[in-house]
Amino acid sequence: MKIFYHIGKYLLFLKKVFKRPQKRNIFIQNIFFEIEKLGINSIIIVFIISVFMGAVITLQTAYNIEVSFVPLYLVGLGTRDSMFLEFSSTIVALILAGKVGANIASEIGTMKIREQIEALDIMGVNSESYLVLPKIIAAVFSFPLLTLFSMFVGIFGGYIAVWLTGAIPIDDFVYGLHYYFVPFYITYSVIKMTVFAFIIATVPAYQAYFIRGGALEVGRANTKAVVYSSVLVLFFNVVITQILLS
Amino acid sequence: MITVKNISKSFGKEQILYDISLTFERGKTSLIIGQSGSGKTVLLKSIIGIHEIDKGEIIFGNEVYSAMNPKEKQKIRKEIGMVFQGGALFDSYTVYENVIFPLRMFSGMSEKEMDKRVEFCLDRVNLHKVNDLYPSEISGGMQKRVAIARAIVLNPKYLFFDEPNSGLDPKTSIVIDNLIKELTEDFNTVTVINTHDMNSVIEIGDKTVFIYKGRKWWEGTNKEILNSDNKELNDFVFATELMRSIKKS
Ligand SMILES: Nc1ncnc2c1ncn2[C@@H]1O[C@H](COP(=O)(O)OP(=O)(O)O)[C@@H](O)[C@H]1O
Numbered sequence: 001m002k003i004f005y006h007i008g009k010y011l012l013f014l015k016k017v018f019k020r021p022q023k024r025n026i027f028i029q030n031i032f033f034e035i036e037k038l039g040i041n042s043i044i045i046v047f048i049i050s051v052f053m054g055a056v057i058t059l060q061t062a063y064n065i066e067v068s069f070v071p072l073y074l075v076g077l078g079t080r081d082s083m084f085l086e087f088s089s090t091i092v093a094l095i096l097a098g099k100v101g102a103n104i105a106s107e108i109g110t111m112k113i114r115e116q117i118e119a120l121d122i123m124g125v126n127s128e129s130y131l132v133l134p135k136i137i138a139a140v141f142s143f144p145l146l147t148l149f150s151m152f153v154g155i156f157g158g159y160i161a162v163w164l165t166g167a168i169p170i171d172d173f174v175y176g177l178h179y180y181f182v183p184f185y186i187t188y189s190v191i192k193m194t195v196f197a198f199i200i201a202t203v204p205a206y207q208a209y210f211i212r213g214g215a216l217e218v219g220r221a222n223t224k225a226v227v228y229s230s231v232l233v234l235f236f237n238v239v240i241t242q243i244l245l246s
Numbered sequence: 247m248i249t250v251k252n253i254s255k256s257f258g259k260e261q262i263l264y265d266i267s268l269t270f271e272r273g274k275t276s277l278i279i280g281q282s283g284s285g286k287t288v289l290l291k292s293i294i295g296i297h298e299i300d301k302g303e304i305i306f307g308n309e310v311y312s313a314m315n316p317k318e319k320q321k322i323r324k325e326i327g328m329v330f331q332g333g334a335l336f337d338s339y340t341v342y343e344n345v346i347f348p349l350r351m352f353s354g355m356s357e358k359e360m361d362k363r364v365e366f367c368l369d370r371v372n373l374h375k376v377n378d379l380y381p382s383e384i385s386g387g388m389q390k391r392v393a394i395a396r397a398i399v400l401n402p403k404y405l406f407f408d409e410p411n412s413g414l415d416p417k418t419s420i421v422i423d424n425l426i427k428e429l430t431e432d433f434n435t436v437t438v439i440n441t442h443d444m445n446s447v448i449e450i451g452d453k454t455v456f457i458y459k460g461r462k463w464w465e466g467t468n469k470e471i472l473n474s475d476n477k478e479l480n481d482f483v484f485a486t487e488l489m490r491s492i493k494k495s
């Protein structure tokens with residue numbers, strides 16, 4: 001029953017978030033600020049995990065294939081499709097749920113317990129919209145770009161791994177990267193990431209918005225924010241996959 | 247003038263305020279005193295509309311604020327300045343950005359006019375050369391003054407302070423108290439202060455309301471407070487040796 005209560009409360013919260021911004025130039029300024037904080041500041045972590053995952057997927061596939069009669073170009077194909085289908089959207093989203101989700105929850109939670117949100121409200125600012133809408137727009141805009149970046153970097157990681165270890169001939173790897181390429185996989189991943197971005201921007205904000213108390217509650221909201229947004233990412237991963245790929 | 251008529255407030259099953267009626271006048275500082283946990287903050291936040299009340303009416307001037315829709319309420323809110331207990335300054339904004347913020351959102355002034363207004367307000371609270379510092383980089387007393395500057399920047403008709411002296415040393419407290427008193431007289435605001443600082447009561451209270459367990463228990467002037475025979479009020483006011491010695495003399 002509690003879950004319906006929260007869904008209702010979350011939707012009412014979103015209704016306030018999607019109120020029209022009161023001051024356009026400040027709103028646009030805040031969007032750029034959030035793009036920097038949520039998107040640009042996540043580039044390095046996305047780079048690091050993508051390059052290593054691309055490398056490890058490649059090596060695992062390569063060393064498993066050695067014992068059978070499967071063509072070697074499948075290594076390149078496998079790396080490409082794993083990155084494009086799952087890794088660059090879902091796994092990257094889980095990492096972002098940890099990093100960005102925690103960031104949003106602690107920022108909003110701290111503002112809440114220190115009465116800064118009430119200060120906004122009493123000035124006549126629609127605090128939900130002022131604080132959360134720029135984050136949603138920034139995440140929905142920049143996370144899909146991070147997905148594309150992660151795909152590129154993952155393949156690059158695989159390429160470097162093959163080049164360094166010589167696990168398979170590099171030409172076979174490159175051939176596999178081109179083999180039977182389905183452009184829709186990119187669209188599919190970008191669509192998924194757009195939904196995930198919305199979850200990662202709103203669920204932690206919702207978790208933090210209604211807390212009372214002190215630093216302990218902020219910490220608790222933080223943990224909940226990461227757990228719930230991660231679970232929702234995984235859940236919607238299944239739902240969207242069923243809709244788009246079936 | 248602000249009129250509060252028979253308001254009650256609960257959170258879930260827990261009732262915090264019981265049937266409170268009050269009036270606050272223009273150009274006067276009205277104090278709300280009471281023990282920690284008696285409901286002062288909830289009362290203040292109910293009056294300004296941060297908390298929805300369960301029963302009763304809140305009237306600003308001659309408009310029934312508590313019956314307004316959110317849009318109408320916002321108009322009144324722009325006439326309210328509120329200084330929260332911890333200052334509630336925005337951590338990621340500098341002092342200057344904190345004070346200019348309400349102007350940027352609501353004033354429609356040019357950048358130059360806004361700048362002038364901010365300088366005027368910071369000067370009014372005696373803050374100089376801190377414009378580019380962040381709240382974490384200035385003292386508690388300075389943070390309170392920045393919060394006051396931000397609260398007066400839109401020329402409010404109503405000023406509210408939640409424990410303006412909490413966390414301040416006695417000397418800084420007196421500076422803040424006097425500042426509040428001056429602002430009230432200069433700008434002719436309706437000023438309401440939550441406090442448990444008896445010094446403030448004696449020094450700047452034109453009128454004092456004592457809240458006890460969520461009820462209005464006593465109301466009077468600062469002279470009457472020293473000579474009241476209300477038991478709970480006396481227990482609160484004369485809790486310290488210092489206050490007892492004042493009574494004797
Ligand atoms: N948002 C809230 N939800 C539930 N209970 C609250 C809330 N705010 C305050 N209370 C409760 O109301 C009572 C009075 O609190 P408060 O008005 O802060 O006292 P004080 O007189 O110290 O300012 C306390 O018991 C507090 O726990």
Ligand SMILES: [Mg+2]
Pocket residue numbers: 286287288408409
């Ligand atoms: Mg209080």
